[in-house]
Amino acid sequence: MNVIGFLKVAVLALVLQSYAANVLAALNIQHWTTAEGSEVYFVENHSLPMMDVSINFRAGSAYDHPDTGGTAAVTHHLMALVAGGLEEEALTNRFADIGAVLGGSFDADRASFKLRTLTSEQQAALEAFTLVLHKPDFPPAVLAREQARIVAALQEAETEPDSIAQKAFMQSVYGMHPYSLDQNGEISTVQSLTAAQLRQFYQTYYTAKSAVIAMMGDLTTEQAKQIAARLSAGLPQGPALAAVPPVTAPASASVKKIPHPAVQAHILLGQPGNKRGDVDFFPLYVGNYILGGGGFVSRLTEEVREKRGLAYSVYSYFMPMSQLGPFQIGLQTKKEQADEALKLVKDTVQQFVDKGVTEKELAAAKDNLIGGFPLRIDSNSKILEYLNMIGFYQLPLDYLDSFNDQVAKVTVQQVNDAFKRRVHPESFATVIVGAE
Structure with missing residues (x-):
């Protein structure tokens, strides 16, 4: 990176550090569709002289095939390395020299690329960004090198109890589903x-x-439309893709015990949970805070850690996706205590489902969730992530504006009813890595 590039990065860091965005009373999300069919979500914000742009695709690992697993991840990875005939160092310098940052994310549902840049450098930054999106190169030599690196990482993961447990858990919960x-x-x-x-x-x-294109920052609507049109026009012009197929919940419980020399047993259990836009999202979200998402104030922590000392930490969460994402409970405990800890966790969940939550627990959970919400939208980049989610999962445009209201409206009856209908401990898939 040259001196000018370094100074621009420093300026960008300073403005970010000095930025303390107020919570937006009404986030004005503009939405339109490009001529080529890309959905666009834009929030205009001139508080900082910068812009954030991301573009999301239905190109996650759920679009792989078992015989060619890893194609989605490796494609996404190589796109950011070599593009437009530029070697890796040259492409990296295109961003670094103007203080721009190329990022991205990848999961089962989607693959995305993100650009953050000072608005004064937006043209140069977009030129480099469009090379990645429109003209990716997949040189055999680079592919061979990255294959070796990825294989080494996969081999290492096969020895790590956390990785082993997570992989076995997803296979147990989802069977033949992508x-x-x-x-x-x-x-x-x-x-x-x-x-x-x-x-x-x-x-x-x-x-x-x-x-799905999301933009946030120091742009006018007209400028945003020009950028979106440019990004969309250079992409492959194939048909829109079908969504991930529906998930079928396992018909019965399963237990998978995997030997491992680790000192502790690593335990995961759960089932398919909910999806984005689910009618039960908020009751499950608030209820899970009480069950295992609220850290030291959760039921699971109280029973498993505080009263019995069987684990340092225990958690539960719902991970909504295009289809039913996992509801997962996890903990680590001494091998000789694994059966006791597992039984206690299941009993605690079953009691939670059977007897439900109290008004006092619900009020405390809502206070914490609502009170912490401003920290989740206190920067352009955080709001951009919500724009990505709103756009990709086709959530209402007022999703952020109404989030706290939706949390506040949740009742004890809604939580109890949702957990009775949706959470079935008797059908949980259970994985124990390091079982005796």
């Missing part, structure tokens, strides 16, 4: 990937009609 696939692929499938397969995946899944 959500069961390891997001990084399998050693054998990653080793066999070709550059032609990556190019085909890009052409099929990174289409304009499947793209």
Whole structure:
């Protein structure tokens, strides 16, 4: 990075540090569709001389095939390395020299790329960004090098109890559904990937009609429309993609015990939970805070850690996705205590489902969730992530404005009813890594 690039990065860091955004009373989300069919979500904010842009695709690991697992992740990874005929160092310097930051994320549902730049450098930053999106290269030599690196990481993961447990848990919960696939692929499938397969995946899944563009920052609506049109026009022009297929919950409980030399047993249990836009989202969200999402004030922590000392930490969470994402409970405990701890967790969840929550617990949970909400939207980048979610999962445009109101409206009856209908401890999939 040259001196000018370094200074620009420093300026960007300073303005970010000095930025303390007020919670927006009414977040004005503008929405339109480009000529090529990309959905666009934009929030104009001139508080900082910068812009954040992201583009999301239905190109996560759930669009892989078991025989070619890892194609989605490797495609996403290589797109950010070599593009437009530029080698890695040259492409990296295109962003670094103007103080721009290229980022991205990847999960089962989606693959995304993000750009953060000072608005004074937006044209140069967008030129580099469009190379990544429109002209990715998949050189065989770079692919071979990255395959070796990814395989090494997969081999290491096969020795780590946390990774082993998470992989086995998703397989137990989802069976043959695409959500069961390891997001990084399998050693054998990653080793066999070709550059032609990556190019085909890009052409099929990174289409304009499947793209969701989110923008936040120092732009006018007209400028945002020009940027969105530019990003959309250069993408493959294939058809819109179908959503991930529905999830079928396991018909019965399962227990998978995996030997491991770790000192502690790593335990995961749960089931398919809920999806984005689910009618039960808020009752489950608030109720889970009481069950296991509220840290030291949760029921699981009180029973498992405070009263019995069987684990340092225990948690539960819902991970909504396009289809039913996992409801997961996790803890670590001494191997000789694994059966006792597991029984206590199941009993605690069953009691929670059977007897429900109290008004006092509900009031405390809502106070904490509502009180902490401003910290979740106190920067452009955080709001951008919500724009991504709202756009990709087609949530209401007032989702953020009404979030606290929705939390406040949740009643004891709604929580209790939702957990009775949706959470079934008798059908949980259970994984114990390090079982005796």
